[in-house]
Amino acid sequence: MSTNFGSKRLVVGAHYGTRDWLSQRVTAVLMALFTVVLLVQVLLPGPMGYYKWAGIFASQWMKVLTFVVIVSLALHAWVGVRDIWMDYVKPAGVRLALQVFSIVWLLGCAGWAVQVIWRL
Amino acid sequence: MANTLKERPVYRNIHVSQIVAYRLPPAGIVSILHRVSGALMFLLLPFVIWLFDNSLTSEISFDRFSSVFSSGLGFLPGWFVKLVCLGLIWGYLHHFIAGVRHLWMDMTHSVTKEQGHSSAIITLALSALLTVALGAKLFGLF
Numbered sequence: 299m300s301t302n303f304g305s306k307r308l309v310v311g312a313h314y315g316t317r318d319w320l321s322q323r324v325t326a327v328l329m330a331l332f333t334v335v336l337l338v339q340v341l342l343p344g345p346m347g348y349y350k351w352a353g354i355f356a357s358q359w360m361k362v363l364t365f366v367v368i369v370s371l372a373l374h375a376w377v378g379v380r381d382i383w384m385d386y387v388k389p390a391g392v393r394l395a396l397q398v399f400s401i402v403w404l405l406g407c408a409g410w411a412v413q414v415i416w417r418l
Numbered sequence: 419m420a421n422t423l424k425e426r427p428v429y430r431n432i433h434v435s436q437i438v439a440y441r442l443p444p445a446g447i448v449s450i451l452h453r454v455s456g457a458l459m460f461l462l463l464p465f466v467i468w469l470f471d472n473s474l475t476s477e478i479s480f481d482r483f484s485s486v487f488s489s490g491l492g493f494l495p496g497w498f499v500k501l502v503c504l505g506l507i508w509g510y511l512h513h514f515i516a517g518v519r520h521l522w523m524d525m526t527h528s529v530t531k532e533q534g535h536s537s538a539i540i541t542l543a544l545s546a547l548l549t550v551a552l553g554a555k556l557f558g559l560f
Contacts, residue, residue, distance in 0.1 A: 323524070326517050333514070348473075348480040355474055375463075378456045400460075407463045414471045 322377045325370035332367040361415045368411045372404045379404075444538035451542075452516040455509035462506055487556075504553045511552075512545040 301307050339354045340346070354360060379400045387393045432440070442450065459466075472483035487503075490496040519537050523529055528537070554560055 323521065326521070330514065330518065348477050351480070352474055375456070375460050378453075379460055382453060382457060403460075403463070407467055410464075411467050411470065414467065414474060417475075 318377045322374055325374040328370045329367055329374065332363060335363065355415060364415050365412060368408050368415075372408045375404055376400065443535065444542060445534045448516050448519070448538040448541050451512055455513045455516075458505060458509045459513065462502070465502070466506065500556055504549070504556060507552050507556070508545065508549040511548050512541070515541045515545050 336354070344350050355364065380397060383393050383396045383400070387396060469483060469486075472479040472486075474480075486496070486499050488496045491499050519541050522537070523534075528534075
């Protein structure tokens with residue numbers, strides 16, 4: 299880690315957002331892979347209905363994978379939505395309020411989605 | 419004495435009212451739609467999880483999930499729910515394909531003007547085409 303305090307702190311150049319940039323891409327790849335895994339199971343032969351659909355999410359590995367994707371989605375959306383607020387909303391108070399709203403929104407949604415997969 | 423200070427152009431941020439007058443290249447359209455589709459999915463996240471919840475919890479809730487598309491949700495008619503879902507389908511497809519375009523550009527350094535132009539057109543065409551196909555399925559055209 300580069301020093302981010304005192305007289306030796308890094309005040310120029312890139313890499314401030316590298317971690318966010320990388321996490322957004324890693325989470326995107328995870329979600330894309332999940333999409334493929336889900337799509338393959340949906341397209342497997344058999345009539346589509348409650349039993350096939352619920353069966354897909356019944357296995358423990360699929361629950362774990364879905365959980366990873368829920369967390370990924372929250373992180374990915376946080377980076378993206380924060381970018382939107384930082385680009386368009388200049389007053390610090392309003393921006394902070396919107397960022398807090400985004401965190402509450404995403405954490406709430408993530409909690410609900412996790413409950414859906416693990417109460418079955 | 420002649421004024422030697424030249425009038426320099428001043429560039430300020432674009433005002434909202436000026437945005438419509440800007441003609442974006444395809445890559446610019448893909449970029450702003452990437453953001454729009456992301457914001458759309460962020461705002462509709464509770465609705466998606468509500469659908470996910472009802473589709474999985476029980477057979478009874480699965481029927482409720484299915485009937486939303488025919489008999490509607492609360493005061494919203496079924497066709498409106500389908501329209502919202504079509505918006506989400508487009509949002510997901512566009513965001514997905516534009517995202518893969520980003521990853522492809524990052525990994526292969528395909529960042530020339532021509533590559534950006536052609537891949538942007540491919541992104542727009544592919545997401546529109548798949549949205550039309552899935553939309554036709556959603557509205558029961560086949």
